[in-house]
Amino acid sequence: MPYLFKLIWRAWPAQIWLANYNRKSFNADLLAGLVVTMMLIPQGLAYAMLAGLPPVTGLYASIMPLIAYALFGSSRTLAVGPVAIISLLSANAVAIAHEKTNIDVMSLSMTLAMLSGLLMLIMGILKLGFIANLLSRPVSIGFITGASIIIALGQLKHIFGININGHNLPQLSQSIIVNISNLDNITSLIGLATVSFLFWSRHYLKNLMRAFCSINLAYAISKMAPILAACVATFVVSYWQLNTAGVKVIGEIAIGLPRLQWPNLAPDVALALLPAAIIISLIGYVESISVAQTLANKRRQQINPNHELLGLGAANAAASISGGFAVTGGLSRSIVNFDAGAVTPIAGIVSALGIALASLFLTPLFALLPKAVLGATIFVAVLSLMDFHEFRFTWRYSKQDFMAMLITLSSVLFVGVEAGVIAGVMASVALLLWRTSRPHTAIVGPIPGTEHFRNVERHAVEQCDQLVTLRIDESLFFGNIRFLENQINQILVAKKGHLQHLILMASGINHIDSTAVEKLLDFNQQLKDRGITLHMSEVKGPVLDRLEKTHFTSQLTGHVFLSQYQAWQTLAVNENQATVQTKSSI
Amino acid sequence: MPYLFKLIWRAWPAQIWLANYNRKSFNADLLAGLVVTMMLIPQGLAYAMLAGLPPVTGLYASIMPLIAYALFGSSRTLAVGPVAIISLLSANAVAIAHEKTNIDVMSLSMTLAMLSGLLMLIMGILKLGFIANLLSRPVSIGFITGASIIIALGQLKHIFGININGHNLPQLSQSIIVNISNLDNITSLIGLATVSFLFWSRHYLKNLMRAFCSINLAYAISKMAPILAACVATFVVSYWQLNTAGVKVIGEIAIGLPRLQWPNLAPDVALALLPAAIIISLIGYVESISVAQTLANKRRQQINPNHELLGLGAANAAASISGGFAVTGGLSRSIVNFDAGAVTPIAGIVSALGIALASLFLTPLFALLPKAVLGATIFVAVLSLMDFHEFRFTWRYSKQDFMAMLITLSSVLFVGVEAGVIAGVMASVALLLWRTSRPHTAIVGPIPGTEHFRNVERHAVEQCDQLVTLRIDESLFFGNIRFLENQINQILVAKKGHLQHLILMASGINHIDSTAVEKLLDFNQQLKDRGITLHMSEVKGPVLDRLEKTHFTSQLTGHVFLSQYQAWQTLAVNENQATVQTKSSI
16 A cells, blocks of 8 residues: 555656745745736636636636646646637537536536546546547647637627627628627727727737836736726726616626535436537647647656646546536646746646635625626637638648648538537548558569669669569558559559569568458468469568468468568579669669 | 540440450350349348338339449449348438438438438549548458347347347347247247258258359359248248238338439438438448459459449439439349359349349239248348457457457447447547557667668667757658657757757658648747757658748758768767767667
């Protein structure tokens, strides 16, 4: 037992930084944690709204998850909490499940967070983090851009105080066109003023503050614009009693800390939410690990992808049992945390305590906070996620990758966010299969007087009518073995009648999967039926070891030669019929 | 226009064999076509039953599709028509859609066939046949084995005359246990007798017939056992009037040819059936192309995968408009066709005409054919599809592939056939990503006195503290770039402080996708921040061309060296600090 405890202690990421923790580190973490708290309050309220939940749940989702991540995550500066895209995914999934099951959305959101958390924990324990590689950059960019547009359009509801419904571009734009004439004047004024202020502060507040403080702090302060806007707007609303004049406000929020409760994990509910949980865990992980990796690289620290999964999984499980919803590491918050000087996850714990204090004492102040300000905060935040430069870059670099990007983007816009992720991943995988389905192969022959074998189409090499050597420059697997089958068949059709030996030169083969082995055995049989012997040469050690586990080597009609030269000497030169082909050497 | 006509004529696969068609070919095709007709009649009736449709639709699905395939397909001996697994997939999908939409199953089956056909046509036209590579051999075997068990258990319903429901193993076995005591005695007698006869004939009839005729003909005749059983059973039933004694028979069948009619392609119906259509088109194509390829190889003929898609697509579209259901190339029928001497698709047209004549004149004879015989036919046919030898082989060869097989099999058995295909494909892709996510890399240095660079861990090579060269032996893409990022980071952590130059030796890189380029640019920036220059060497021409399209080469802090030796000379030897490491040379 003490040994097990030691093992767990050693694996625990926190002990790396706990060893050298001192007062100076704490002061740095304290400042950064408080700065992030100031950012998190309006973001939490706003993203809860985006997730279709009461605003206070955004605060709840910013307490326990931060502590859980601090305990189990491997990034020292990642700021975990609600983020826009995950909130949207959660809202969509929960709305559909609510229609089916009639369970309330809060309960479903908690279930979804738990499922996402469990999936991340499982991936972390089984070291399946590589699955997230499925989300290639074109797919991520296409997805984020599309989701941002959908989120931004949805916020016009709050910014203009109108009624908007829809999960995709056609539905939303239809809804906006129909309802825009019913906009509420004062709400629109507040909303547009906030949007303008936030855009201005994004570009100018930082430069303004640089006159007074360091660049990092100036950047952090510029990120305080939302809470500043929230304070001013709340004051304006309460002073002129605008909440009675049609401006929608958050309203009374229950004071206090979240109560712990176990989410509803009934099989039918869990099954209905599972696909969304898979998508949320993948997207959440990918977004978070990119941020964590970038920040860690800047300070030459290491990120352990599997620990990241454990940390995020624990954070989501914690969100689930404390009345929150799905969370992950946020880009802008983490940068602010980093720039404000955070050195360890203690900064995250400080933020969590800050939010806890806010839930205990400040919630009465939020009652008159207009929803238009939160809508504007989301609107400006997601617009900065769009990156059209990436589209131009990808278009110029690779038309195929651009296609994957466009498929993802248009699926998100015209069908929905989940459909977009699925379509994008499918496009990436299809692209990968297409690329790998055409392995490079070459018919080779020896350069006269040497032991070097080169492509017959590029070099003047010896050839022999009875013998063909095909060099394969790629591992053989289910994705490319059919192509090879076709190619061998073409060679046979071309060489009608003369051929006695076919040598597969395996110098470029690192792996042969079971689909490919069976196909090679099929070739072997078919060639045998036609009186052609199949040989292999230069098979790498590990590949040969595997082949020898099966009946492959015993069934092979020919030999496995150590070197291609040896194969050539045995099969061709002995027959004394090698002829030098006189193609020009390139 | 005449030019276009010429083009189409040239692309038309039939003109290859039409040119040399003669009386002898026709005689061979006539015999084979008639033999296949005899096989197709009971199979068509049985598989229609399996597809949840009136038996006569199995005959309809064996007329127009055969003609359509003969016109557009590229295999000369493939026998198209209803097959067990596709029928089961169709039945399941249609049953679910029927519950949702309340449209009759016949109409839904036709829609499904049309959708599958259209998907195949689209894949054929866009040359997307490689998508079928997704179905690796372990997944196919796992799927076919699982589906065969499900089908076989379902046939106990007809063989014992009991009531069985369910789509997976737990449901079916539960249902069998509850109902087996209510079996109908006479039905069971007929059913079990037929099963025994069919098993016997599979093993002994061939050997028996070899005494009288050639081996190929004997094989073909042994395949006539089902129609023989059908004739005998029909006679028995009609003689003793067993249909009034509880033996379920096919009953009256409408006489005549199918009427042509357009399927229901309303968007909601099509959308509900689309996922099943995707699965059917993939499975149908993969099963068919394997058979076609094997048979073509035996006669050194060529199969064009895209023509195959067009042929099968046309066959399914034809099935759809002529009152049939989804079809594909059948394994046993095609072998019979081949062995009975078919030389061209004319044999398929003969079979189609044979079935048409049967629908016109023989249907009254089928009225008293007991369903137990058809159930027994399916039962014996699918049991032969199971291949447990493959499981042993795969287990021994690759535990990973075996896992994919097992995941597919158990998903089919315990969830359902569609779930099985999806789980299997996901497992294959995950496996592929996992394998490719760890590219082989090596830190290299020059062998003293040569221009050869080798792995520092295996050879005594020169090294230099300021310089690290990392050779990457794999193309860089979204699946492995994160691994590389981690690896570079580890090198940096290990070399703290000393490093000035990092060279990526790209001799093994055939392709860099956009995800990887962006990541390389990130590395470049991060290394710059730490005062390390990033270089590349031995970049292949096509890769460099692509990189130069972007801002990559201009942003790269270092150089792109033609050869690694040149890079070493410029960066290391000039500093005159290269030191020979003295690890033992392996």
